Amino acid sequence: MLRSLAGMALVAAAATTLLAAPANASATSTATVESTAARPQLIRTKLSFGRCKDTCQIKVRITNISRKTLFSVKLNARLTINGRNVGTCYDSVGTIRARKVRNASCTIRTATLDRYWNTWLDGDLRSFNKYARTSVSYRYYR
Structure with missing residues (x-):
């Protein structure tokens, strides 16, 4: 004991x-x-899509849930259609003060996404399931 x-x-x-x-x-x-x-994250994110056809806009609401100011906040997003990677984008958000919210968005315009959309319009695809993975990186100082 x-x-x-x-x-x-x-x-x-x-x-x-x-x-x-x-x-x-x-x-x-x-x-x-x-x-x-294993550290807890200092942010919460919420994802939404804008227009997503031949170009796709990914909107992310980033909430700073800590009592510290976050610096150099950056957003990376990867879009998949029907499980296939069609493009990535990034956005530099900047600084988020303690307990505040910032919105970030980035637009994906790739030939692969355009090809998938045209195939969907032609009726050769059964579904057009979009899924985005986002990653937000930041720095803070004590």
């Missing part, structure tokens, strides 16, 4: 020191790398 409590105290102390490090600090040890991946 004593050993397990002592081990838990060491783990808790290590976790406390890891959480005190800023998110953009580079990790050197394996324990640090594993702990930084």
